[in-house]
Amino acid sequence: MAKVYPQIIPTSPDQTQCLTSKRETYTLWLKSLVFHSNGCTVYDSNGDIVYRVDNYDRKGRREVNLMDLRGKVLCTIKKRLLALGCWEGHRCMSSDFGTQEQPWFQVKRCNQMIKGKVACQISVGCQKYSLVRISGKTEAFKIVTWMDK
Incomplete structure (x- = not known):
């Protein structure tokens, strides 16, 4: 099992309440919390859910959602240009008008x-x-x- 040790530096005083530089161990469980979905769940060392990753599109499997423990989508990773190996990450922002996606990153193989x-x-x-x-x-x-x- 792989271990991840985050090194977090808060950028604002508000973040100091949620973030710590203390070493943390995460466990990745390759099971979705949603029935009939492909995904995994990330737990911290206390056994609490930190993130969920789910793929609701069973056919194409071209889109994956990273969610917080409450199921709010934080970002979406979309597979583009299958032959060239390209993925795009979009931040998801909730508003009164629904969820909006903003381009965040791109990875090309x-x-x-x-x-x-x-x-x-x-x-x-x-x-x-x-x-x-x-x-x-x-x-x-x-x-x-x-x-x-």
């Missing part, structure tokens, strides 16, 4: 013949990163800015 060690390229707003394979290790990667390559 790179062809190994063309890019070599670069596994994929990531764009978050105007910031651009690459996921690069570490030499000698088949499953090890590092994130670098496009200028660092």
Whole structure:
């Protein structure tokens, strides 16, 4: 089981109530809490639900929703350009007029013949990163800015 240790730095005084720099262990359970849905649930070390990930589209499986413990959709990840391997992330904002999606990030898989060690390229707003394979290790990667390559 993989462990994730977040390093959180609050950007405003309001965030200090919810965020901590204390090391936390998360458990990913590959079961959906929704009947007849594909997804998983993320628990913290106290056994409390932190996030839910569900796919309600059984046919295409081209869209996944990341939700908080109450089931509110926080972001949607959509698979685009199947042959090229492209995913887009959208932040979901609730309002009186329904839920609106705002573009957040994009991930493109790179062809190994063309890019070599670069596994994929990531764009978050105007910031651009690459996921690069570490030499000698088949499953090890590092994130670098496009200028660092």
